[in-house]
Amino acid sequence: MSVTTRATTRVAAYAAPAPGVPLERTTVPRRPVGPHDVLIDIKYAGICHSDIHQVRDGWGEGIYPMVPGHEIAGVVAEVGAEVTRFAVGDRVGVGCMVDSCRVCEHCRSGQEQHCVQGMTGTYNAVGRDGEPTYGGYSTHLVVDENYTVRIPEGLALDVAAPLLCAGITLYSPLRHWKAGPGKKVAVVGLGGLGHMGVKMAHALGAEVTVLSQTLRKEADGRRLGATHFHATGDESTFEKLAGTFDLILSTVSAPLALDAYLGLLKVDGALVNVGAPEEPVSLNLFSVIGGRKTLAGSMIGGIAETQEMLDFCAEHGLGSEIELIDADHINEAYARVLSSDVRYRFVIDTSTI
Ligand code: NAP
Numbered sequence: 001m002s003v004t005t006r007a008t009t010r011v012a013a014y015a016a017p018a019p020g021v022p023l024e025r026t027t028v029p030r031r032p033v034g035p036h037d038v039l040i041d042i043k044y045a046g047i048c049h050s051d052i053h054q055v056r057d058g059w060g061e062g063i064y065p066m067v068p069g070h071e072i073a074g075v076v077a078e079v080g081a082e083v084t085r086f087a088v089g090d091r092v093g094v095g096c097m098v099d100s101c102r103v104c105e106h107c108r109s110g111q112e113q114h115c116v117q118g119m120t121g122t123y124n125a126v127g128r129d130g131e132p133t134y135g136g137y138s139t140h141l142v143v144d145e146n147y148t149v150r151i152p153e154g155l156a157l158d159v160a161a162p163l164l165c166a167g168i169t170l171y172s173p174l175r176h177w178k179a180g181p182g183k184k185v186a187v188v189g190l191g192g193l194g195h196m197g198v199k200m201a202h203a204l205g206a207e208v209t210v211l212s213q214t215l216r217k218e219a220d221g222r223r224l225g226a227t228h229f230h231a232t233g234d235e236s237t238f239e240k241l242a243g244t245f246d247l248i249l250s251t252v253s254a255p256l257a258l259d260a261y262l263g264l265l266k267v268d269g270a271l272v273n274v275g276a277p278e279e280p281v282s283l284n285l286f287s288v289i290g291g292r293k294t295l296a297g298s299m300i301g302g303i304a305e306t307q308e309m310l311d312f313c314a315e316h317g318l319g320s321e322i323e324l325i326d327a328d329h330i331n332e333a334y335a336r337v338l339s340s341d342v343r344y345r346f347v348i349d350t351s352t353i
Pocket residue numbers: 047048049050051053165166169188189190191192193194211212213214217251252253254273274275276277298299300337338340341342344
């Protein structure tokens with residue numbers, strides 16, 4: 001497909017035409033390449049569980065047609081006149097945001113995801129130009145260079161794509177809560193996010209435990225870097241592990257039994273939730289009063305931290321474990337993610353769109 005820079009161009013994409021219906025092949029507009037924009041020839045797009053929540057209107061009313069995809073890896077095909085950070089041929093990635101206000105305290109401190117005016121999502125959002133944004137299940141993307149990161153040479157593009165959301169979403173809280181030598185870290189849910197959490201926590205030097213619904217994924221968990229692996233479907237797990245962890249990261253996409261997991265923390269431990277279930281959860285506040293425990297959340301990470309995470313992953317050889325699929329298998333992949341049958345991230349070969 002030829003993409004011009006001077007006019008809005010239509011590019012091939014896979015979209016949900018309406019909430020809760022299968023995704024299908026379509027075309028969507030991409031804006032002309034502005035002075036600060038890069039045109040990315042998308043090579044791979046990861047499937048995040050957030051894509052599935054959103055195409056079902058699980059988090060509220062969405063914008064349709066919806067082209068999901070915020071784990072984007074590709075190659076720069078063209079740069080705007082004033083672009084300084086990238087050149088044609090560079091290997092680049094785009095994650096969950098494509099813009100923010102750039103002037104608030106959080107944008108200026110590299111926490112663009114917490115922009116006071118709200119970050120602009122890569123899809124299912126309205127851009128600052130008033131047009132809907134369309135994500136990475138597509139052949140091309142036009143994006144501001146300031147919301148684009150560099151994929152280091154040591155990482156293949158297909159296994160790098162999931163790092164743009166799953167990777168940074170676990171890296172940021174692991175760093176913020178200082179996972180490292182001497183720390184006992186548990187990762188709840190061994191899916192797209194969880195498996196990167198295990199790899200990165202292990203690389204940071206922490207002692208890692210996986211808490212999974214069953215023991216089906218135990219061999220994988222240990223291979224990825226976990227020293228311990230327990231089934232949460234077994235009630236005795238919660239008695240055996242009471243008071244064990246400094247840090248628990250929950251990646252579970254469904255409502256979590258918070259009180260039970262808070263019971264697994266040491267005094268002053270933290271349970272950081274990154275899973276984004278569609279339903280509210282309940283909490284008995286005595287679960288945090290006793291033991292001065294912290295219950296926190298975390299959302300992706302800023303642009304500079306995303307670059308730092310990619311460099312860390314390249315240095316430690318940490319790509320995602322992927323199943324590469326054709327675009328025609330997206331709906332099937334969604335069904336498998338929903339049944340916790342992903343090992344451990346589906347990635348779309350966008351040349352098949
Ligand atoms: P995923 O690949 O489906 O992994 C989630 C894992 O949670 C599953 O593999 C499963 O692991 C476990 N799980 C699923 N249903 C469960 C249930 N009913 N009870 C207990 N455990 C269950 O999803 P993902 O892409 O990693 O995303 C996980 C969640 O994080 C989603 O809600 C997503 O929207 C959210 N998310 C948040 C951020 C953020 O910035 N905070 C960023 C990206 C995604 P086991 O088989 O091991 O039990």
